[in-house]
Structure formats: structure tokens, C-alpha cells
Amino acid sequence: MKQFFLTVLGVFTGLVLFVVVVPIVLITMAAASSSGPDVPRNAVLELDLRAGLSDQPPASPFALFGGGGLSVMQVVDTLSQAEDDANVKVLLIRLPETGMTPAAADEVRQAIRRFRASGKPVIAHSQGFLPAGAVMSSYMVGASASELWMQNTASFQATGFSAEEIFLGRAFEKYGVEPEFEQRYEYKNAVNIYTQNDFTGPHREAMLAWMGSIYDTSVAQAAQDRKIAPAALKASIEAGPWTAEEALERNLIDKVGHVEEAEDEALRRAGRGSRIIPFDEYSSAMGPDNGSGRDVIAVIGGEGAIITGSGGNADPFGGGSSIHSDVMAEAIYDAIKDKDVQAIVLRVSSPGGSPEASEQIAAAVRAAKAAGKPVVVSMGTYAASGGYWISAEADHIVAQPSTLTGSIGVFGGKMVLRDALARFGVDVRGLSVGGDYADAYAISDEFTPSQREAFAGSMDRIYGDFITLVARGRDLTPARVGEIAKGRVWTGAQALELGLVDELGGMNEAIAKAKELAGIDADASVRIKRFPEQQSPFEALANAFGVSGEAARALILIGGAVEDPQAQAVMRRIEADRMRREGAVVLADRPLG
Incomplete structure (x- = not known):
């Protein structure tokens, strides 16, 4: 029944x-x-960045019902088309009050600068810059506009870059939770929040280094766009906070006014009969810019944690995303088999994940190179740990100055909850058959000495494989990789100096390099073929229910x-x-x- x-x-x-x-x-x-889009003859394109940006658009056709916002790639593609659209006269940007993801801000800034280079004005409006997250990245995007406006009651509180960690070490000790972890090595700091009550020396060193790199990049690029000496801009910013009027006096912004006034100015510049067009409407109607021409470059994207499988039970209505190793590897092999594809651009935005899943994708990258199809990686927000694993053997790596990459290391372990649960009258008892390692991951007991030795050995093996892969891919000695590895995170700007990436830039630079490696003339138009194709509605619904x-x-x-x-x-x-x-x-x- x-x-x-x-x-x-x-x-x-x-x-x-x-x-x-x-x-x-x-x-x-x-x-x-x-x-096509219902674009008036004189249109103002409005880009609202306040809802945040993912790196790449979702693959599911039902994602629009999940309330997902714009993606970085969508912004880049759409602004590229708007540059050449005679109907689009002005770009109006609504800036977030808090921080933007730094590498996403780098890519958006570059797209705005290309739009401005077409001779079209850009007006950015802010309702304040608050000291939360990488707020200097938000200011950097605003500084790239022709004019930066602020509301009269808003505050300019972008005075630096701060970050906090919540450490659970003392709480775990108090309540009987025992973290049992191995990490390779001291800069692989993900486990520290469970084992420590403060930053360790290496943890503090690494965080301050990449935070300082992102902050310096933001200031330098904002200074370039505002035509101010970097030292002078930095001094003005750090002397704050300022009111809107004080920010205007110090040349940190261009005008004080409400958003309605900024909209009126944008409409005036666009000309008679002008109208504001929301960015998502224009983008949806235009579709992705796939270019034209005889020569074809494959673009394969992946965003999120790297996991094994095909994502068969993923929620097509949700906003989360993962890189499923079966899907990305298959996309690369499909591009290899496609006779029209001459080179592959792999867009990676991942903080890492499973070593096994990462190696499956890395093997596909090696197969593409062996088949004579150059692979260029474009790094997004992250390409760290497993994200770097799948990138390291590409022919060329392009990263944003603020991309977080490297983290060449590994960690793993378990939580022993026996004493913590016993406080509430809960007892955990286990049974096992087979070898000594069968119950190694049981939450009721610590690793036995032999289990700890075996587990530590697996960490050493994975770390050694990672070092070997990076040394081979980047043409470095294993000893040199060992010096800059140890789990440490680097920004793209730092990674360039260390030889972990080849060039600073975004998708435009990656595609240009792919053309060069494929022997395609730099001025030739190329057709972009995207892998994998978007799911059909039937496939998305099947996945929705398992x-x-x-x-x-x-x-x-x-x-x-x-x-x-x-x-x-x-x-x-x-x-x-x-x-x-x-x-x-x-x-x-x-x-x-």
C-alpha cells in the first residue's frame, strides 16, 4: 500500500x-x-552588483527559479556585446556597500575599462562603503567608472581590509570533542579552526601576506583609474572614515547625489527618449557571446568544490555549485574528440576538494595536451589546493592579481565525539570485522598507533604526488615546489613571481593565449564552443529528484x-x-x- x-x-x-x-x-x-532584447535607441544599461556574483552561470535551465544572480562570466560577455551595440549609450553601476570577491572585482573592472575604451561613459553609484570584507575591491570597481557618485548621507569607511576566524579549540576541549587531523604542512590551515584558539605563526603570516597583496592591488588599480599617486590615495583612505562630502574633497569620489540623480544624469547622457535596461534582462535576451569565424576554441567551466561523480542528485533550482569530476573530465574529452576545436580554455574557480576527483580531471588535461590541443587555464576567485591540482599541468595559466591559488598541500582526519556525547547520556559503540584499519574513521575512538601511521602515510603519499605533479607541470624542481608549497595560499600576483602562474588577467587574456598556442592569428575572430552543454529540462528534473x-x-x-x-x-x-x-x-x- x-x-x-x-x-x-x-x-x-x-x-x-x-x-x-x-x-x-x-x-x-x-x-x-x-x-532580441527590447533595447531603445538610446539605452542605459544598469548593472546592479549588490546581490553578489557567482563566477559562472548555472548549467541548469531551472536555475532562474532559484533566485540566482549574475555571474562574472555573464558580466564579461554582456559588456563585450554592449560595447558594440549602438543602442547602448551608457553603463550605470550600483555598487555594493560591503566587499566584493577580489578576483571577481578584478575581472569586472577589466570589463568596465574595455567598455569605457569604446567611448561610452560609465557612472557608478554607491550608498556607502562599509568596513566589511574586501570593501576596497568594491571601491576599486567604482573607481574604474567615468564618474563615481555617493549618496549624501553615506559614509566612506573603506580604510583597509580585515578578516576574522572563529577558533573552536577551547570549546572542543571544554566539551570533550577531540579533533584528530593530519595536515601537510604548517600552512595548510583549514584544520586550525578546530584545533587552535588563535592564529599560529604560519597561519598569521600567510593570511597577512595574501590580504596585504589583495589590498595593495586594489589601491594600486584604483589609483591608476583615479589618476592619483598610489601612496597619496592610500594615505587618504587610511586617514578615514569620511563623510560623502569629505570623500569628495579628497578626490576619492566625483559627485554627491542620490541614485535617482545619477540615473537622471545617465539618461541625459544617453540622449532623447532614453530608457534604463536592467542588466539581467539585456543579458538573457542577448545570450552568451560565442563569437564567429572558422577557428573554434572550447571553453570549459567549473566552479565550487571538486568532488567525484556526475552530480546526479544536484538541486537544479539551487544556487550552489560543485565541480563533478565525471562532468568536467567528460567535457574535456568531448573537446578533444571535436575536430573543430583547436584549443581549450579551462575556467577554474575552486578552493579544492577530493584528490581523486582532481586527478581524474588532471588526467583529462594531460590527454588534451597529448592530443595536440593546447590547454589554457583562466583562474577565477580561487584555484587553490585541488583547484591548483587540475590547473598545474596546463600549457599556460592566467590568474587575476587577487585570485587565491597555490595551497599545495593536503589535510584530513576525524572528530572523536565519544566524551562529548557521553555528557548527554549518549554512548557510541562500534563493531568491525577485517583489518585493523576497518574502524579507523570511527567517532568513538582515537586513531590507534598503527591507524595513525597508516593515515599519515596516505597524507604523505598524496602530498608527494601533488609536489611531483606541480614540478612536472610548471617545469620546477621538486625541491623548489617543496619550498613554496606546504599548503600556503598565494594571490595571483604572488604566484606570478613564484612561477606558479604565467600571466595576470582574465578570460580575454586566456582566449588570446589559446589563439596564440593554436597558431590562430591574433586579429582573427574565433567561435567559442562551450562544454558541457546546458542540461535539458528533462535531465534537470530527473536530477532534481534523484x-x-x-x-x-x-x-x-x-x-x-x-x-x-x-x-x-x-x-x-x-x-x-x-x-x-x-x-x-x-x-x-x-x-x-
Whole structure:
């Protein structure tokens, strides 16, 4: 009876999704692709950065229902198209009051400067710069505009860069939680929040170094755009905070006024009959800029933690993202097989993850090089630890000055909760069969000496593999890599000096280098082919419920009933996976075709 009701519920849910959600999405997508943006002859393009930016647009067609905002790549692509759109006359930017992700700010600043170079004005408006996060990165973006406005009641409190860590060491000790970790080496500081009550010497040294690098980069680039000596700008900033009027007197901003006044000025500059167009509307209608020409470059993107698998149970309506090793590796192999693709640009924005997943992707990069297709990495916000693992063997690495990279190291371990749970009358007891290592990860007991030795040995092996891979990829000696590794994070600017990256810049510079390595003329137009392709609505819905979910199965069965080939292909995969879990064995899934 329970199964009957689950099936009925699944069918009902599938019907609702199939009849309501899918048509809405398909109609929306069709409408966006069939008609261009409703852009007036004199348009003001408004870019609102207050909601934050992801690095890359989502792969799911349903992401728009999850409330996701713009991505850095979307901003870069759209501004590139707006440069050449005769209808777009002015760019208006709404700045966040707190910090922006530094590397994202670098990339957005570069896109704004290219837009301005086309002869079109840019007006940025701020309702204040508050001392939270990397606020100097937000100011740097504002400084790249033709005019920087501030609201009259706002405060200019961008006086530096601060960061805090919450250390749980004393609390864990008090409540009986025992962290059992190994780290390679002293700069691999992720475990310190569990084991310490303050910054260790190496932790403090590393954080101050990369924070100082990001701060100095922001000041230098803002000074360049404001045409002020860096030392003078730094002195003015650090003497604050200032009122809007005081910031104007010190040439930190250009005008004081409300956002409505800035909008009126932008409309006046755009000309008679002008209108403000929201950035997301313009971007959605224009679509990604894939270029044109005979020569093809593949662009493969990955954002988030690196994990094994294909992401079959990912939420298509959510805003989170991960790099699934099966997906990214397959995308690289697809680009290798594509006879039109002459080079690959790998966009990486990841703080790391699984060594096994990272190596799977790195192997695909090696395969591309062996096939004669150059690989250029463009680093986003992060390309650290596992993110650097998948990047290190590329032919060329481009990073933003504020990208966080390196972190060549490894850590792992467990929490022993026996004493902590016992305080609440909870007892943990375990059983195991097999070898001594079978219960190594049990939360009831510490590592035994032999388990600790074996676990430490695995950490040493992974760290050694990482060192070898970086030495091979970057043409450095293992000894030299060992000196700059130890788990330490570097900014892109620092990594350039150390030989961990080759060039500072963003996607534009990466594509230019890919053209060079592929022997394509620098002035030739190239066509961008993106891998992997966006999921179909059927695939996204199947993933939403898990490949064995009754609702997804019912939905795909309905699609099969109307003889939709994509629906039938997904159904075959779902049924095969269900059979595996229920004890049946099949030789192979039929391809999706």
C-alpha cells in the first residue's frame, strides 16, 4: 500500500511538473532565443552588483527559479556585446556597500575599462562603503567608472581590509570533542579552526601576506583609474572614515547625489527618449557571446568544490555549485574528440576538494595536451589546493592579481565525539570485522598507533604526488615546489613571481593565449564552443529528484508516452540505475544519443 501511494504521488508530481513547470521553462527559453532584447535607441544599461556574483552561470535551465544572480562570466560577455551595440549609450553601476570577491572585482573592472575604451561613459553609484570584507575591491570597481557618485548621507569607511576566524579549540576541549587531523604542512590551515584558539605563526603570516597583496592591488588599480599617486590615495583612505562630502574633497569620489540623480544624469547622457535596461534582462535576451569565424576554441567551466561523480542528485533550482569530476573530465574529452576545436580554455574557480576527483580531471588535461590541443587555464576567485591540482599541468595559466591559488598541500582526519556525547547520556559503540584499519574513521575512538601511521602515510603519499605533479607541470624542481608549497595560499600576483602562474588577467587574456598556442592569428575572430552543454529540462528534473525518484520516473514515463527521444533516453538511464540498486546487473547503459 505504501508503494502504491508513493507511485500515485510520484505520478501526480510528475504530471504537475510536466504540465506546468516544463512548458513555462520551454516557453521562456523559446521566447528569449527567438527575439532580441527590447533595447531603445538610446539605452542605459544598469548593472546592479549588490546581490553578489557567482563566477559562472548555472548549467541548469531551472536555475532562474532559484533566485540566482549574475555571474562574472555573464558580466564579461554582456559588456563585450554592449560595447558594440549602438543602442547602448551608457553603463550605470550600483555598487555594493560591503566587499566584493577580489578576483571577481578584478575581472569586472577589466570589463568596465574595455567598455569605457569604446567611448561610452560609465557612472557608478554607491550608498556607502562599509568596513566589511574586501570593501576596497568594491571601491576599486567604482573607481574604474567615468564618474563615481555617493549618496549624501553615506559614509566612506573603506580604510583597509580585515578578516576574522572563529577558533573552536577551547570549546572542543571544554566539551570533550577531540579533533584528530593530519595536515601537510604548517600552512595548510583549514584544520586550525578546530584545533587552535588563535592564529599560529604560519597561519598569521600567510593570511597577512595574501590580504596585504589583495589590498595593495586594489589601491594600486584604483589609483591608476583615479589618476592619483598610489601612496597619496592610500594615505587618504587610511586617514578615514569620511563623510560623502569629505570623500569628495579628497578626490576619492566625483559627485554627491542620490541614485535617482545619477540615473537622471545617465539618461541625459544617453540622449532623447532614453530608457534604463536592467542588466539581467539585456543579458538573457542577448545570450552568451560565442563569437564567429572558422577557428573554434572550447571553453570549459567549473566552479565550487571538486568532488567525484556526475552530480546526479544536484538541486537544479539551487544556487550552489560543485565541480563533478565525471562532468568536467567528460567535457574535456568531448573537446578533444571535436575536430573543430583547436584549443581549450579551462575556467577554474575552486578552493579544492577530493584528490581523486582532481586527478581524474588532471588526467583529462594531460590527454588534451597529448592530443595536440593546447590547454589554457583562466583562474577565477580561487584555484587553490585541488583547484591548483587540475590547473598545474596546463600549457599556460592566467590568474587575476587577487585570485587565491597555490595551497599545495593536503589535510584530513576525524572528530572523536565519544566524551562529548557521553555528557548527554549518549554512548557510541562500534563493531568491525577485517583489518585493523576497518574502524579507523570511527567517532568513538582515537586513531590507534598503527591507524595513525597508516593515515599519515596516505597524507604523505598524496602530498608527494601533488609536489611531483606541480614540478612536472610548471617545469620546477621538486625541491623548489617543496619550498613554496606546504599548503600556503598565494594571490595571483604572488604566484606570478613564484612561477606558479604565467600571466595576470582574465578570460580575454586566456582566449588570446589559446589563439596564440593554436597558431590562430591574433586579429582573427574565433567561435567559442562551450562544454558541457546546458542540461535539458528533462535531465534537470530527473536530477532534481534523484535518478531513482518516483516523481522523476513518472515524469520521464510521461515524456516517453509522447515519444520524446530525450525523455526516453533519460528513462533508460534511470531504470538501469534503479536495477543496480535493487540487485540486478546490466552490462552498460544505453547512450543518451
